[in-house]
Amino acid sequence: xxxxxxxxRHEVTEMGQEVTLRCKPxxxxxxxxxxxxxxxxxxxxxxxxxNNVPIDDSGMPEDRFSAxxxxxxxxxxxIQPSEPRDSAVxxxxxxxxxxxxxxxxxxxxxxxxx
Amino acid sequence: xxxxxxxxxxxxxxxxxxVSLNCTYSNSAFQYxxxxxxxxxxxxxxxxxxxxxxxxxxxxxxxxxxxxxxxISLFIRDSQPSDSATYLCAMSGYSSASKIIFGxxxxxxxxx
Numbered sequence: 001x002x003x004x005x006x007x008x009r010h011e012v013t014e015m016g017q018e019v020t021l022r023c024k025p026x027x028x029x030x031x032x033x034x035x036x037x038x039x040x041x042x043x044x045x046x047x048x049x050x051n052n053v054p055i056d057d058s059g060m061p062e063d064r065f066s067a068x069x070x071x072x073x074x075x076x077x078x079i080q081p082s083e084p085r086d087s088a089v090x091x092x093x094x095x096x097x098x099x100x101x102x103x104x105x106x107x108x109x110x111x112x113x114x
Numbered sequence: 115x116x117x118x119x120x121x122x123x124x125x126x127x128x129x130x131x132x133v134s135l136n137c138t139y140s141n142s143a144f145q146y147x148x149x150x151x152x153x154x155x156x157x158x159x160x161x162x163x164x165x166x167x168x169x170x171x172x173x174x175x176x177x178x179x180x181x182x183x184x185x186i187s188l189f190i191r192d193s194q195p196s197d198s199a200t201y202l203c204a205m206s207g208y209s210s211a212s213k214i215i216f217g218x219x220x221x222x223x224x225x226x
Contacts, residue, residue: 004157042218043158043202056213091157102148103214105157 004106006092012112018080021109024073025094033103034067034077035091043091049075082113117141120203120217128225133190137203137217140184144205144215147179149188152200152219161201162188193224 005024013019025032033048047057052069060067064083069075079086089110093103120137127133135149146165150158162177164170170177176189186205190197203217 043216045213048213093157102160102163105159107157108155110155 004092004094004104006090006106006109008109009107010110010112012114013082014114015083016081017113018078019082019086019111019113021077021090021092021111023075023077023092023106025075025092026104027073029094029096029104031095031097031103032069032075033093033095034075035093035105036088037091037108038088046077082111084113087111087113115140117215118203118205118217121220122218124221124223126223126225127193129193129195131193131224133188133193133197133222133224135188135190135201135203135220135222137186138184139186139205139215141205141207141215142181142184143207143212145208146206146212147177147186148204148214149175149177150202150204150216152202154199158202158216195224195226198223 004026007022030051034046035043036046037043044059046059047067048055049069052072065079067077089108091105091108093105095103118137118139149162151161152158162175164177164179167179167181174191178187186203200219200221202219204214206212206214
C-alpha cells in the first residue's frame with residue numbers, strides 16, 4: 001500500500017480564496033482524521049470520520065472550515081474563505097479503529113495564505 | 115491547562131548521549147501511551163506504544179509510564195544523528211471511541 005496520500009503538498013493562496021485539501025486513506029481503514037499543525041498550537045484534531053460519517057467536528061475552528069468524505073477512499077477539507085491565520089500544515093491520517101489504534105499519517109499539505 | 119504538556123525544546127545533544135524526553139498529562143482516564151517521531155517535512159509515525167504503567171523496550175528506545183505521577187518518558191540510548199526529529203507524545207483512553215491527544219512535540223537534534 002502506498003500509505004496515506006495527500007494533495008497538494010504545498011498550497012500558496014491569497015486571503016479570501018477557497019482552498020481544498022485532498023486525502024486518500026489507506027485501503028481498509030475505517031477511520032480518517034484531519035489534523036492541523038502549527039508551531040504555536042502543535043497538532044490539533046479538526047475532525048474525524050468513521051465509515052465515511054463525520055463523528056466529531058468539535059475541533060473545526062470556524063464555519064469557514066468544512067470536510068467531506070463521499071466514499072471510503074477520498075476525503076476533502078475545504079476552507080472558504082481562507083485567512084492568513086489558517087496557514088499551517090494540514091495532515092490526514094487513517095486507522096483501523098479509533099483510540100488506541102495506530103494512526104498512519106500522510107505527508108501533509110503545507111498551506112500559506114497571504 | 116492543556117491535557118498533555120510537553121517541553122518544546124529544542125534539545126541538542128552529542129552523538130552517543132542518552133536522551134530523555136518527557137510529557138505530563140492531567141486526564142487520569144488515559145490508558146494508552148504512544149510516542150510518535152516526525153522528521154522534518156514529514157508526517158508523524160508511531161515509534162513506541164505502551165498500555166498502562168510500566169516500561170517497554172525496543173532496541174535503543176525505552177518508553178516509561180508512571181500513571182501515579184501522570185508522567186511518561188522516552189529514553190534514547192546511544193543517540194545517532196538519524197534520531198534528529200521532533201518527538202510527540204500521545205495518549206488516549208481505554209474506550210475504542212477515545213480520541214488520541216497529542217503533545218506539542220520536542221525538537222531533538224543529535225550533533226555528530
